[in-house]
Amino acid sequence: MPSDCISYQSSGYFTPLINDYLNQHDTLKPLYHRFPTLQNFKLQLEEKQQNYTPEFRSILADTLENQYSSIETSALTQKNISRLRKNNTFTVTTGHQLNLFTGPLYFLYKIVSAINLAKQLKEEYPDYHFVPVYWMATEDHDFEEINYFNFQNKKIKWPRESAGPVGRLNIDGLDAVLGAFSKELGMGNNAKWLKDLFEASYLKHTNLADATRYLANEIFGEQGLVIIDADTADLKRLFIPYVKEELLHQTSQQKVAETTELLKNYNIQVNPREINLFYIEDTLRERIILQDGIYTVNNTDRTFTEAELLAELNNHPEKFSPNVIMRPLYQEVILPNLCYIGGGGELAYWLELKSFFEASNVTFPILLLRNSVLLATQKQAEKLDKLNLTWADVFTKQQLLLNKKVQEFSAFQLDFSEQKEVLQQQFATLADIATKTDASFTGAVQAQQAKQLKGLQNLEKKLLRAEKRSHADQLERITLIQNELFPNRSLQERTVNFAEFYLEHDGKLLDKLFKELKPLEQEFNVVVL
Incomplete structure (x- = not known):
């Protein structure tokens, strides 16, 4: 069975900001x-x-x-x-x-x-x-x-x-959702457990x-x-003093704006508003806005003076909701x-x-980055073995992976680097000759060099395509297994629901997770069920 230790940083699925945090980059330590x-x-x-x-x-x-x-x-x-x-x-x-x-x-x-x-x-x-x-x-x-x-x-x-x-x-309408889910589940003890769990959770509350x-x-x-x-x-x-500070002085906007300047080389996740609070009721969640000394609830006709809003806060703190x-x-x-x-x-x-x-x-x-996991079945692990794929391979972007495997499958070198180097040496000699003659000859040498290099690059691409056709069956099997593990070429954990794995493996899924996930280790876990 193939086995690899995949670090978060080498998985290819984390941003430069998170990679730098995990590497304890000096520029982020103040944050x-x-x-x-x-x-x-x-x-x-x-x-x-x-x-x-x-x-x-x-x-x-x-x-x-x-x-x-x-x-x-x-x-x-x-x-x-x-x-x-x-x-x-x-x-x-x-x-x-x-x-x-x-x-x-x-x-x-x-x-x-x-x-x-x-x-x-x-x-x-x-x-x-x-x-x-x-x-x-x-x-x-x-x-x-x-x-x-x-x-x-x-x-x-x-x-x-x-x-x-x-x-x-x-929970209005969730009975119909259960009906649709039940049709997909089919029969069996695990299917019944999932149906019962959905019903007890959503239809009885x-x-x-x-x-x-x-x-x-x-x-x-x-x-x-x-x-x-x-x-x-x-x-x-318990949070009233901090809400009051936000309403009166808008400290969060100033402080977060100072910090985002330190993050200017990364993609900023959120930008603060002047007041980072919502006013909420059962069917209402709207921003609190301060304008000309009056507080308003966005998209409503509700307004408060400062004294009125502070009284509302003291009497009904549950109506004040923090944003991100x-x-x-x-x-x-x-x-x-x-x-x-x-x-x-x-x-x-x-x-x-x-x-x-x-x-x-x-x-x-x-701040701790949560565990990330790739779940695979024993059958999928065996397929990887037969295809001579490692776990690190399946984390590779698909086109790069296929190109790499074609290189391995081929009986000859698909990279024309040697030929390009020889060509460049030849043109270097011609360029030296060109410096001793008319300038128009120099231009002709440079144009011919560009043409010849482009021709080699095109041949290289055509050879790769030809080899892909020769090894189409193996490449298709690689594509299929990678697509199974990375649905829509994205991380499995971001799309698939636990019910799919529970249906086949019941309690073994959680048992495996509790056994194998180590929160303080920076590793992307591959868990074979």
Whole structure:
């Protein structure tokens, strides 16, 4: 069976910014607090311990106990919630949208990363407790990003309209989605388990937040995962001072703008607004805008004076929702958190925020790139063996891979480098002669050289095409297996839903992930089921 160690940096699927972060490039060091190493977690927890209060711990634990009151909870999750009241307990957090039926595979990888990191930290620092947390993005409004999942090359979609925070959305229409999903699943115990899970999650709860909590708890509850919905008045009340600062002084825009200047050589992930807050109700999520001393809620007729808006904040903090710039600060204020685990895009915008955290006097968390995984079946691994392909090969862009394999298959050299070098030497001699005669001859030599080199390049391309035709069967098999592993020539984890693999492998999928994913190692995991 082919086997390779694929680093994130060599996989070809991460941006220069993330590669430079993983390589601890000097230019990025001012943008993060501590790099994710076991040793640095001790310093991080000592700092966080100093600035996270018992009062916040109590409110957090009370809120979580209330949110879990209506679902069956594992003993370990209950213990983890209780432990959050203690000064020696910390969280490692990942966040994700409320994607229908978990959405793409990397939903699982994020949470497994958090759970495995919490276990590793407990082994290293046994006097402390570490709780894996899944932060549900209940206040998002991008319904079109979450209202479907892909199953066996078909899109299972929830066709309805949405306004306001998605977590408050009712589950109308999901019975029809279950019907469509059931037809694709077929028969068998694993198919029945998936149907029952969908039904229990979505048809027996009143809103998308409760449904997603139930779903994640069913999959990960035995591992002690704690799931939080921060769209509550009690937690928002803890954040009032920071919301007030944003409304009155717009600190985030200034600080993030300073940081983005340091990132000018990279693609900036997000740009701050003047006020990075939304005003929300069940069917409303609109930006708060300050103009001529009056605060307005965008696309509505609601207006507030400064005094009126501050009174609204004190009376109804739940109506103030942080956007992508403010949400990380909210998370770190209300949780005793050490580390945020996210994908490359998420870490990119976190790297814009350190100076804002410093201005807010909130500890900036360790940033950890989540585990990435390529899942393959035993049969696929055997196919790679027969084709003499390594895992590194299948990560190569398809055209480059096919060209490389044609070179290997051919009985002769397809590269005309030697011929080009001989040609250039000949023309160098002619050029030397040309310097001793009329200038028009120099031009003729240069034109002929360009013509001859172009002719060799064209012959080279024609020879490659001819060899591809000669080895068409092998190249087709290579193309097919790569397309299976990289659907639409993209990462499998960004498109495929876990149900495809559960249908064939049931609990073995999670068992393998928990066994093989090592969050602090910078490796793209290849997991053979």
